[in-house]
Structure formats: C-alpha cells, structure tokens
Amino acid sequence: MDLGLHDKHAIVTGGSRGIGKAIARELAREGVDVAIVARNKADLEATARELAAETNRRIVPLAADVTSKEQVDRMVAEAAQQLGGLHILVNSGSAPGGSATATGPIETVVDEDLIEDFNVKYVGALRCARAVIPFMKEAGWGRIIN
Numbered sequence: 001m002d003l004g005l006h007d008k009h010a011i012v013t014g015g016s017r018g019i020g021k022a023i024a025r026e027l028a029r030e031g032v033d034v035a036i037v038a039r040n041k042a043d044l045e046a047t048a049r050e051l052a053a054e055t056n057r058r059i060v061p062l063a064a065d066v067t068s069k070e071q072v073d074r075m076v077a078e079a080a081q082q083l084g085g086l087h088i089l090v091n092s093g094s095a096p097g098g099s100a101t102a103t104g105p106i107e108t109v110v111d112e113d114l115i116e117d118f119n120v121k122y123v124g125a126l127r128c129a130r131a132v133i134p135f136m137k138e139a140g141w142g143r144i145i146n
Contacts, residue, residue, distance in 0.1 A: 006031030008141075010088035011079050013066055013128060016043040020092035021051075028055035032088065035060040035079035058083070066093050066124030067116075076131040086135035090145045091125035 010027050014020030015036025024034045028051055036051075036059060038044050044061035052059040060082050064075035080086045095102075095117060101110040102117035125146050136142025 003030050008032045008087040009083035011035045012090040013037045013093035016047045023090050028057040033058040033083050035062050037062050037064050067119045072127040072131050080135045085139050088143050089132045
C-alpha cells in the first residue's frame with residue numbers, strides 16, 4: 001500500500017518493541033525515515049539495526065524518557081537534526097510490560113502507579129506533541145497519532 005509518505009520523517013515513541021516497533025517497521029516500509037524512542041538504549045539500538053536492514057531506511061535510535069520535558073525536548077531536536085526535519089509523531093510509549101496496578105477494579109488501583117501510567121501515556125504524549133509541532137509547522141505538513 002502506498003500511503004504517500006515516502007521521504008517523510010517520523011518519531012515513534014515506544015519504538016523498541018511491541019506496537020511501537022510494528023508501527024516503525026510499517027512507516028519505514030512506506031519510505032519514512034524513523035527515529036525510534038524508548039528508555040532502553042540497548043533495545044533501541046538492536047531494533048534500529050533490525051529495521052534498517054529489513055527496510056533499507058534510516059532508523060535512528062534515541063533514548064529518552066517521555067516523563068521528562070528536558071529529555072523530550074532534547075530527543076525531538078536531535079531527531080529533527082538527524083532526520084532533516086519532522087513530519088510524523090506516533091505516541092506509542094508505555095511502561096514496559098504495563099502496570100497491573102494502574103488499571104483494573106478500583107479497589108486494586110494503586111494511586112502512584114496510575115499517576116505514573118498517566119504521566120507516560122498522556123502527559124508524555126502531550127510533551128512530545130508540544131515539542132514536535134514547531135518542526136511540523138516549519139515543514140508545512142504534519143500528523144500526530146496517539
């Protein structure tokens with residue numbers, strides 16, 4: 001399928017495994033150069049090598065924690081610099097393995113785990129969107145997928 005994304009540049013958070021990795025793979029198959037983001041640098045580097053070999057596209061591994069505004073700002077600037085601009089942001093980050101105590105019956109939810117989950121999935125997505133929008137405006141084109 002041709003989605004008309006050839007030569008676009010993307011950031012995929014949670015890109016080292018699972019759904020984020022699958023999204024990064026499909027974007028690269030569509031001709032997109034992708035910065036994959038997660039906390040674990042070793043996993044990121046292994047995934048970047050795998051996807052680059054598989055798709056023949058540039059896959060840039062960038063370690064960052066989306067709960068930190070400073071790390072998000074640094075990561076987005078680095079992605080834009082290495083890729084030559086930004087057009088697509090996919091927010092797919094979550095706590096590794098999820099959190100069994102952040103969801104479920106209300107009497108089993110642990111407040112601190114719920115707040116951490118919210119900080120990664122929702123506030124982290126907001127931080128990434130806020131940081132990437134100026135680059136999308138500069139490019140005259142952009143898409144954010146949550």
